[in-house]
Amino acid sequence: xxxxxxxxxxxxxxxxxxxxxxxxxxxxxxxxxxxxxxxxxxxxxxxxxxxxxxxxxxxxxxxxxxxxxxxxxxxxxxxxxxxxxxxxxxxxxxxxxxxxxxxxxxxxxxxxxxxxxxxxxxxxxxxxxxxxxxxxxxxxxxxxxxxxxxxxxxxxxxxxxxxxxxxxxxxxxxxxxxxxxxxxxxxxxxxxxxxxxx
Numbered sequence: 001x002x003x004x005x006x007x008x009x010x011x012x013x014x015x016x017x018x019x020x021x022x023x024x025x026x027x028x029x030x031x032x033x034x035x036x037x038x039x040x041x042x043x044x045x046x047x048x049x050x051x052x053x054x055x056x057x058x059x060x061x062x063x064x065x066x067x068x069x070x071x072x073x074x075x076x077x078x079x080x081x082x083x084x085x086x087x088x089x090x091x092x093x094x095x096x097x098x099x100x101x102x103x104x105x106x107x108x109x110x111x112x113x114x115x116x117x118x119x120x121x122x123x124x125x126x127x128x129x130x131x132x133x134x135x136x137x138x139x140x141x142x143x144x145x146x147x148x149x150x151x152x153x154x155x156x157x158x159x160x161x162x163x164x165x166x167x168x169x170x171x172x173x174x175x176x177x178x179x180x181x182x183x184x185x186x187x188x189x190x191x192x193x194x195x196x197x198x
Contacts, residue, residue: 009046017045051086054123059134062117063142066110073146075185076108077101079193081115087158088125096154096170099193102139103146103179114139128154128173136175147178149189 021041022032030037079099087094098118121134136150151174160167179185 009049013049014042014045017048018042021045050123051084052124054120057120057123059117059120059138060142062113062120063109063139066113067107067143068109069106070104070108071106072104072108075101075103075189075192076111077189077192078111078114081118083118083122083131083152083154085122085124085126085128085131085154087156088127090158090162091125092157092161094126094128094154094156094158094171096152098135099149099151100135100139101147101149101180101189101193102143103148103185105144105146107143107145109143128152128156128171132173132175136177140177145178147180147185148176149180149186150175151190151193 018041021044025037025041026032032038032041077099078101079097081098081100082095083098084093084095086092100114100118117138118135121131121138132150132152136148139145139150140148151172153170153172155170159165159169176186180189
């Protein structure tokens with residue numbers, strides 16, 4: 001289905017996931033009947049549905065719904081797109097920014113659609129490397145531009161709260177197709193996303 005703001009919850013799924021959270025909380029040694037915890041399993045079940053809503057949305061349809069014929073053929077950049085996702089290894093959050101550019105080939109897309117497809121792919125259990133690839137290939141395959149570039153910079157709670165516990169580490173991933181595989185185009189894009197335009 002196309003993108004929509006997820007506010008509805010499947011009653012059956014909510015109840016099943018709620019019961020699982022009750023068991024997890026109990027197994028960890030907490031009293032599920034304690035006042036502050038009683039509603040936690042249901043809240044957690046709804047939160048997980050919200051954070052994984054991307055499984056039920058079609059990013060290609062989002063782009064197709066806002067594609068327009070246009071002769072513009074220079075670089076289009078949307079940078080500093082906030083993203084929040086869940087690491088598929090520990091189900092802990094990772095968060096940061098995505099920077100997307102494309103060079104149109106007869107078609108442009110509504111600018112809000114690029115952040116929306118970031119959200120669709122981020123609202124799934126992910127690794128940053130695949131998230132970068134998914135966004136890149138969706139734009140490339142659907143819009144068919146002359147080139148696409150995606151860079152993601154993110155901090156991972158699985159590295160910050162546990163494991164190596166490195167609070168200041170940032171992971172950067174990138175992908176390039178078409179004209180962005182040329183060093184001069186790629187360099188221009190990287191310069192523009194790091195420039196202080198304010």
